[in-house]
Amino acid sequence: MFEGPNYPQTLDESLFDEWLEKGRSSKIPYAYLIVIWDELDGLYSPVYVEERSELQKFARYGQAPDHQLLMAAYDLYSETRVI
16 A cells, blocks of 8 residues: 555555554544654554544644654545545
8 A cells, every 4th residue: 555656655455454443443433544654753653533523633734743744544434535
């Protein structure tokens, strides 16, 4: 996943699948998985949110640390990309 010149590094699909499963099995009723690229660590990381409105807040400038970039967001259950 995330292959090509628009992405800093590829993401292993099995790791992505683990993130989806972790979000679905959480006791907190998460609905979305946000994939973040951390420029300092050079790694992708997951962020889980419950409401679609939280996606928009996270995507806005200034809501995340300067070294973290929102790469994509997915619905945990349909696995469709929403951002």
